Amino acid sequence: MRVWQIGWARDKRHLCALIRQSLRNGIALLTRGMIRQITLTGKKALVTAGPTREPIDPVRYLSNQSSVKQGYAISQALAEQGGEVTLVSGPTNLPDPHCVSCVWIETAKQMLAACDAALPSDVFVSFAAVADLRPETSSPKKTKKPKDGPAPLALTEN
DSSP states (O other): OOOEEOOOOSSHHHHHHHHHHHHHHTEEEETTSOEEEOOOTTOEEEEEESBOEEEEETTEEEEOOOOOHHHHHHHHHHHHTTOEEEEEEOSOSSOOOTTOEEEEOOSHHHHHHHHHHHOSOSEEEEOOBOOSEEESSOOSSOOOOOTTSOOOOOEEEO
């Protein structure tokens, strides 16, 4: 996989605008400063977006915040450039991007499995807010609050 540099971004909104502009113009700057025309026709792209939710019980979970907007915008822009785009997305209320194959997931393990299934890929862009930790165990029933205070929550890395 080659790394393409499209410019320096001041913030997330600027980064998204740079990528969209670069894709629309069909130009990418190589890290060595060379300019080449690119098209994504016949290329596979994998994009991750959104949060993951790690269940504590059926009504509680650990998560990171994510609007998913950047990942959805980039996946749409890649599709507009002719790419065959797979978007692996955590929970959201946004509609699916047009001409993009969406895979819906909840947990980090599910995201990893979905990404593995989408490989190989020519392009990978990650905007997912994957939870760093998950409970060691998940209860199948809603856990009740103990009378003597909150129960400890044992966590493990994702």
